[in-house]
Amino acid sequence: MPVAQITVIPLGGPGSPSISSYVAELQRLLGETPGIKFQLTPMxxxxxxxxxxxxxxxxxxxxxxxxxxxxxxxxxxxIDDRKDKELTMEGKLESVRKKLKEG
Structure with missing residues (x-):
């Protein structure tokens, strides 16, 4: 299953230069979409x-x-898409954690 990263940057809108209200709406949209998992990061x-x-x-x-x-x-x-093995967000993180423990 592919793992993707998306950044949406709105420009030229009304009001404040802050985009957190847009980000909140985007997170709501994702939460209403069946069949996906998602995780917000700072960027x-x-x-x-x-x-x-x-x-x-x-x-x-x-x-x-x-x-x-x-x-x-x-x-x-x-988009990170592999055909040789299962790919998940958690699996990608666990792979790095494992390597950190190995030294």
Missing amino acids: ATVVEGDLDILFQVFRRMHELPFKKGALRVITSIS
């Missing part, structure tokens, strides 16, 4: 799920700031 959101579902939700995430008044949106997506 992006990591999402795990079927690639077809991910592309659909990424499109919705990109469009959401426009509906909230943004005049321009920059969206960056990175």
